[in-house]
Amino acid sequence: MSEILVVGAGPVGAVCALALAQQGVAVRVLEAQPADARGDVRTLALAHGARLILERLGVWERLSEVTPITRIHISQCGALGVARLAADELGVPALGYVLPYAQLAAALKDALREAEVPVEYGVAVDRIDAGREAATLATRDGRTLASPLVVVADGGRGEGAPPPWFEADYEQVAVVCDVASERPHANQAYERFTPMGPVALLPKGERYALVWTAPRAEAERIAALSDADFLAALYAHFGGRQGHFLEAGVRRTFPLRLTYTGSAAADHVVRIGNAAQTLHPVAGQGFNIGLRDAWELAALCADTAPARLGDAAMLAAYARGRRFDVLGGVGFTDFLVRVFSNDVAPLRHARGLGLMALEALPPLKTFVARRMMFGARG
Incomplete structure (x- = not known):
């Protein structure tokens, strides 16, 4: 009953569990996939702010296949306007980092084991029920677990995922290689x-x-x-x-697609990462927002009295604290997709002027770059 239960051992759930354990909060992780599941082949782009989180958790130094991004060149096809961002102009070692998803997942798995955070693999969750004092969780293997807080970090794949507050189908597909x-x-x-x-x-x-x-x-x-x-x-x-x-x-x-479900689920239940919002990959914001969800939720749990853990006031405080960053990221990426993915002449010229302004005005460049690295609160 005293343990926080994290549903999902992917990077967002693992970061949340590690941050909780680091601050002395009892936590247990449930993961539907088996421990030897095939590794995810995707590539991740981590912002500099994500590196800082991983450093504080002792995970960053475990990563070997990391390529820093020290410059970013931004342009539009068939029209004027170019902007360039450089890490040395902002006083950081890199604007971001690129690495295989599987390597980060493996490093986090090792860190969880060394921190003695209990992780149960191959445990699917069928239902999560809110209660006044605690949430109860039913697993597919027939168990019922109670917790003051259930953190849903399953990427929105769970059968009990609520309908999003809003969503948009961009009618686009990403080809990656x-x-x-x-x-x-x-x-x-x-x-x-x-x-x-x-x-x-x-x-x-x-x-x-x-x-x-x-x-x-x-x-x-x-x-x-x-x-x-x-x-x-x-x-x-x-x-x-x-x-x-x-x-x-x-x-x-x-x-x-864009989906926004939000963190609120019910008393003693909270959603983070892709379980709360899924963004277009432009500007690489979605995964980094999820890591900030995990980090800030863990910090709030550590600062909350055990008797208040997961109650309505705590979860409302978490939602307020995350709203500006999350909705800022949602709005920014949605704006980029809708304004830049067309060939409307007035918009094409306006985009060019915007890129030229970004290139010519150092304060604007710093403002944009810091929000890409650290989120809407810069």
């Missing part, structure tokens, strides 16, 4: 806006991690191209800043 370019990346990332959707190239090892968004039918066509045709199409779409593209890895596709 690793690509090799003719010129070395020199730790520079690209965000290029096109009428079909944004294209991001993120330095990853000696290659780039590519995120190419397009309408569904076009994305499926792109993903099915032969390697030679795919590389030629990418060069035609992105341009020649990195020379020709030489190799492409296995292509995978992911549909892109």
Whole structure:
């Protein structure tokens, strides 16, 4: 009854559990996947603020396959306007970091074990019921567990996920893979806006991690191209800043939606990460917001008297504390997708002016960069 239960041992749930344990709060993690489940093949882009969280948890030094992003080049296809962000101008070692999801997950798994946080793998949760004094959780293997606070960090995949407060289907699909370019990346990332959707190239090892968004039918066509045709199409779409593209890895596709469920679930139940909000990948905000959810929830739990843990007042305080950051990230990414993913002439010119202003005004550049690194509260 005294343990906080975290549903989901992915990075957001693991960070929450580690932060709770670090502050002396009893916690147990339940994960539906088996301990030896196949690793996720996705690539993550971590903001500098996420690095600070992982450093405080003793996880950062466990990561070896990390590529820093020291510069970001932002442009739009077929129109004027370029902006450049640089880490040295902002006094940070890097604007962000790129690494395999599987490596972060493995490092967090090791950290949980060393911190002696109990993790039960292969335990699916069928139902979570709120109560005045505690929440009860029913597992598929027939157990009923009670907790002062159930933290849902399952990515929104649970069967009891409530309907979102609002959602939007962008009618876009992301085609992702690793690509090799003719010129070395020199730790520079690209965000290029096109009428079909944004294209991001993120330095990853000696290659780039590519995120190419397009309408569904076009994305499926792109993903099915032969390697030679795919590389030629990418060069035609992105341009020649990195020379020709030489190799492409296995292509995978992911549909892109915006959903906002919010953290509130019921007394003694809270949702974080993708269980609370799912964002478009443009500007790489969604995962980083989830890590901040986990960190700030753990800090609030540590500051709350045990008798008040998970009550309505505590959860309302958490929701208030996170609202500006979360809705700021939702609004920012949604704005970028809607304003930059079209070829409307007045908007195209306005976008160009905006990018030129970002390039020419150092205070504006600092404002935008800090919010990308640390969230809406900068």
